Amino acid sequence: MKSELEDRKKTTDAASPAEEGVNKKPQKKYPLWKNVLVMAVVIGLFIAGGYWASIIYTRHGEEVAVPDLNGLTVRQAMERLDALELYGEVRDSIYNRQIAAGVICGQSVHAGNYVKVGRTIFLTVNTDQAPSLVLPDVADNMSYREASAKLRSMGFTLGEPEYIDGERDWVYSVKYKGYNVSVGTRIDINEPIRLVVGNGHYMMDELQFEQTYGDSISPEVGDILEIF
Known part of the structure; x- marks a missing residue:
């Protein structure tokens, strides 16, 4: 009996390697260069896809x-x-x-x-909002020619001058919207300003008259001046 069991065990052990050979599938091996090539193709496709996607999205270079x-x-x-x-x-x-x-x-x-x-x-x-400018010091400081040239160069709009008795072409004041304005006033450049200018005719007081004509005054004229 013991001998029969030992014979069966030997038979089983002897058959195991054969069965393993039948059941085991052979492993297929790929050369290394093929693996490298596949990886290179995949990476290349990925880069090319990203590049063309960026061109389509941003129209790069157009x-x-x-x-x-x-x-x-x-x-x-x-x-x-x-x-x-x-x-x-x-x-x-x-x-x-x-x-x-x-x-x-x-x-x-x-x-x-x-x-x-x-x-x-x-x-x-x-813009439709006209800027304003600061009036410079022109009143009682310069001639009409100088003042008008300076104001126009700054962008001011000038109306017709207003003449009064006084030294010819001398600027005595500046008017804006009918009122006298002083230096530093802000003025809309679309609104005209008017220079008040001397016409060359002015009345002299007694002292100015005597300084101008002196001893040439006749007694008759002197009497008239004293009356006034």
Whole structure:
């Protein structure tokens, strides 16, 4: 009995290696260079995909000509820039009485220049708010010619001068809206100011008359002056 059991065990042990050989699948081996090639292809596809995605998203490298925006309203300018995939931003304003208020009168990139899409164009708008200027010291300080030249160069609007008795062409005062104004007054440049100027005719008092004519005064004239 014992001998029979030992024979069966030997038979089982002898059959095990054969069965393992039948059940075990052979492992397929790939050369190293094939693995490297596959990795390189995958990485290349990933990089290329990212590059083309960025081009599609940002249109990298594409340029467009900047349009002429002068004379357009802000809304019209923004619509024209948006059609070209450009951006507009009002950065500054000026006052120019020669053109309409609220229109574009300047742009950071000249019309016709090429820029990349997505670029921001800064705009300057003509405002309807006229600035004010500080009146300089011209009254009783200079001639009409000097005062008018100085005021015009600063941007003031001058009306017709008002003449009074006094030294010819000498500026005696400045009027704004019918009232005399002093140096330092802020004046709307759209409102005219008027210079009060001497006409060359003025009355001398007795002292000035005597200093001017002296002993040449006749007794008759002297008597008349004494009466007054």
